[in-house]
Amino acid sequence: MNNFVFLFVIALCGTRVSSLNVERTNRIAGGESAKPGEFPYVISLQEISQLSTYTRGHRCGGAMVTARHAVTSASCVHDRTENGQFVVINATAYRVFAGSFNLSVDSADRNRNIEKITVHPDYRPNTPYVNDIAVITLVGEFPNSVVGTIPLAVSEPTQDQGSICQAAGWGSQNGTSSASTQLMHRNKTVFDQAVCKGVYSTPVPGFTQINVENSMMCALNPLSPSCEGDLGNPLVCNWYLTGILVHHRNDCSLGVGSFPEVYTRISSFRSWIERTSGASTFQPGMAVLGLICIVQIVTAKVLQ
Numbered sequence: 100m101n102n103f104v105f106l107f108v109i110a111l112c113g114t115r116v117s118s119l120n121v122e123r124t125n126r127i128a129g130g131e132s133a134k135p136g137e138f139p140y141v142i143s144l145q146e147i148s149q150l151s152t153y154t155r156g157h158r159c160g161g162a163m164v165t166a167r168h169a170v171t172s173a174s175c176v177h178d179r180t181e182n183g184q185f186v187v188i189n190a191t192a193y194r195v196f197a198g199s200f201n202l203s204v205d206s207a208d209r210n211r212n213i214e215k216i217t218v219h220p221d222y223r224p225n226t227p228y229v230n231d232i233a234v235i236t237l238v239g240e241f242p243n244s245v246v247g248t249i250p251l252a253v254s255e256p257t258q259d260q261g262s263i264c265q266a267a268g269w270g271s272q273n274g275t276s277s278a279s280t281q282l283m284h285r286n287k288t289v290f291d292q293a294v295c296k297g298v299y300s301t302p303v304p305g306f307t308q309i310n311v312e313n314s315m316m317c318a319l320n321p322l323s324p325s326c327e328g329d330l331g332n333p334l335v336c337n338w339y340l341t342g343i344l345v346h347h348r349n350d351c352s353l354g355v356g357s358f359p360e361v362y363t364r365i366s367s368f369r370s371w372i373e374r375t376s377g378a379s380t381f382q383p384g385m386a387v388l389g390l391i392c393i394v395q396i397v398t399a400k401v402l403q
């Protein structure tokens with residue numbers, strides 16, 4: 100009896116762990132355009148009134164972290180009004196598209212309207228790139244047969260330097276368009292944090308200086324820089340969501356870049372994302388379940 104209760108509790112405790120793993124199939128190294136099912140967690144944040152255009156109202160990238168929550172940058176969900184004020188975009192005027200490698204191949208399973216947008220409470224639009232992260236809650240879940248999720252990185256800030264990661268999204272391929280109609284992916288190498296901080300604290304004519312904080316990270320592919328429409332794109336290292344693109348400074352029309360790109364470091368915001376979306380095994384609900392597990396085990400022992 101005791102063993103039975105214990106096994107039941109273990110089974111109950113384990114259910115949530117397996118459900119959030121990303122699809123690891125269909126992965127093709129080397130290519131630039133994504134294959135069907137290759138990046139099932141990548142989203143396109145789209146303005147509904149622009150869906151009839153060639154680029155389908157694409158505004159920014161992002162990543163699904165649960166079947167109902169996407170992570171993107173806070174700057175992606177802000178508009179600047181005529182008098183210079185920043186306002187959060189009207190959630191009902193936008194939607195999230197995912198689960199396709201062709202922006203034009205849409206279906207009921209591939210788009211969801213937005214219930215609410217939660218911007219990080221410490222994001223200040225006038226201090227860009229700091230706490231530059233937002234969670235988009237959809238009105239309903241995507242089916243997991245069409246759209247996948249990506250687990251959040253846990254690693255310490257210094258562990259990933261030099262790693263080769265993948266960035267995928269719908270940004271323009273050449274700077275002449277505002278988006279690409281094909282989902283593209285590129286390798287990016289994680290850039291030394293101190294060197295990146297130095298690069299962005301050096302005055303460059305025409306560019307504002309950035310204080311690269313530890314809650315940001317940098318990555319670069321000199322032959323494949325990010326372009327218009329790439330903001331919010333996920334940087335995935337070792338199958339974990341590790342960064343969200345918040346700034347790029349290269350001239351992508353030339354297809355070369357020497358400035359490292361700046362990403363929000365996901366591990367710094369992991370607990371906030373978890374609290375906002377439930378994207379974790381360590382959520383409040385699990386803590387309660389864990390407590391019930393312990394109570395049940397103790398009770399079972401007492402009753403023995």
Ligand SMILES: *[C@@H]1O[C@H](CO)[C@@H](O)[C@H](O)[C@H]1NC(C)=O
Nearest residue numbers: 128129130131263264285286
């Ligand atoms: C991306 O990096 C992987 C190693 O992590 C490598 O096998 C692959 O060839 C690279 N792709 C490109 C397009 O450079």
Ligand SMILES: *[C@@H]1O[C@H](CO)[C@@H](O)[C@H](O)[C@H]1NC(C)=O
Nearest residue numbers: 147148188189190191192193
């Ligand atoms: C938000 O957008 C919807 C649909 O486009 C519109 O009906 C509504 O008035 C907008 N709300 C605000 C506050 O602008």
Ligand SMILES: *[C@@H]1O[C@H](CO)[C@@H](O)[C@H](O)[C@H]1NC(C)=O
Nearest residue numbers: 200201202203204205280281
């Ligand atoms: C994307 O889909 C559209 C509409 O079905 C099609 O015309 C276009 O050729 C597709 N593009 C690619 C790259 O598959």
Ligand SMILES: *[C@@H]1O[C@H](CO)[C@@H](O)[C@H](O)[C@H]1NC(C)=O
Nearest residue numbers: 272273274275276278279280
């Ligand atoms: C730029 O990219 C767009 C969209 O992918 C494509 O239609 C266009 O031909 C490209 N232009 C050049 C000059 O390569």
